[in-house]
Amino acid sequence: MLTLAKTEAIEGGIALIDKAPGEPGPGEISMRVEAAGICGTDMQIYKWAPRMARRMKLPTVMGHEASGVVEAIGAGVTRVKVGDAISLESHIYCGACHQCLTDRAHLCAETRYPGIDIDGCFARHVVVPEQIAWVHPRPIPHTVAAMFEPLGIAVHACxxxxxxxxxxxxxxxxxxxxxxxxxxxxxxxxxxxxxxxxxxxxxxxxxxxxxxxxxxxxxxxxxxxxxxxxxxxxxxxxxxxxxxxxxxxxxxxxxxxxxxxxxxxxxxxxxxxxxxxxxxxxxxxxxIHGRRVWDSWDKLWSLFDTGAVDIRSVASHHLPLSDAPRGFELIKRGEALKPLLIPE
Ligand SMILES: [Zn+2]
Ligand SMILES: [Zn+2]
Structure with a gap:
């Protein structure tokens, strides 16, 4: 399948590469990605900021803001089922550290991210832990749901x-x-x-x-x-x-x-x-670090569901995944707000 990956340890250094889709292991799910947003963190990876250079192994498929449909589940997955429409929380928290055990999973000391520490969602399919799936309460456009992760940060901050x-x-x-x-x-x-x-x-x-x-x-x-x-x-x-x-x-x-x-x-x-x-x-x-899990999601949902907040205009571009590098160029030139990538 087509993916957008960070392939080279230089500024830029991204490429469309072919990669076989993964199979969900125990506790994991495979999501068919319907929309994925390019975010400031992706620009830090693009620019190869020191904290990314210290952390990432290359090549890694980028992307951590996405919405899609569960297409397969691994052993022991109980909370989501095949066919569920979901958005991704990007923090994969350990569930065992002091912060996780005291209701502050957003501050988990061992946090990992899709698109940084494991292959991310700039691809047709992505495998992630069931833990970070947020099931849509009713059908909503994936192009909006792909922006719930950053919206959750705004809700947390406000x-x-x-x-x-x-x-x-x-x-x-x-x-x-x-x-x-x-x-x-x-x-x-x-x-x-x-x-x-x-x-x-x-x-x-x-x-x-x-x-x-x-x-x-x-x-x-x-x-x-x-x-x-x-x-x-x-x-x-x-x-x-x-x-x-x-x-x-x-x-x-x-x-x-x-x-x-x-x-x-x-x-x-x-x-x-x-x-x-x-x-x-x-x-x-x-x-303000990330979203409170799942408190920020509950709040963002009620703001969205009641029509109090409409963020559609933030998605300035809808680009096919094959045109992903242009999304990065548009942000670099200051011509885009948030480009969304739509896997073909
Ligand atoms: Zn982000
Ligand atoms: Zn933890």
């Missing part, structure tokens, strides 16, 4: 700490998850949603998803602008998605005293932090 209800919220970085967070913050009742991104395409998308104010950090003093739209106080919630030092300090300095700082974006390199700002501003800091 719901953490004091949530968003009746609070002014700043979303720094409007890639796909930041854009979804704009929609989720709006749906959760944020009083004002400020979206910050240097790219016009993303600011326009943020406006379409319900942002009240769109700001370009290249020509705007973000903390000053955030105070302008909050009667001089600053925002109660800053959610940082960009992973950049400038984004980190803009998000931090836009906060009112004692506000929530929620960190999602992973910086590729160490970032200097001015603790004197923290002492002055007294933020409550949350690290």
């Amino acid at each position: 719901g953490e700490g004091r949530g968003c209800k009746d609070l002014p919220v700043l979303i720094n970085g409007c890639g796909p998850i930041g854009l979804m967070a704009v929609a989720v913050a709006r749906a959760m009742g944020a009083s004002t949603v400020i979206a910050v991104d240097p790219m016009a395409l993303r600011r326009k998308a943020a406006a379409d998803l319900g942002a009240d104010v769109m700001l370009d950090p290249n020509d705007t003093d973000i903390p000053a602008a955030a105070r302008d739209v909050t009667s001089g106080r600053g925002v109660e919630v800053s959610i940082e998605f960009s992973g950049t030092p400038a984004g980190f300090s803009n998000a931090m300095e836009s906060l009112t005293k004692g506000g929530d700082f929620r960190l999602v974006g992973a910086p590729p390199h160490p970032v200097e932090i001015d603790l004197t700002v923290w002492l002055r501003q007294c933020p409550t800091v949350y690290n």
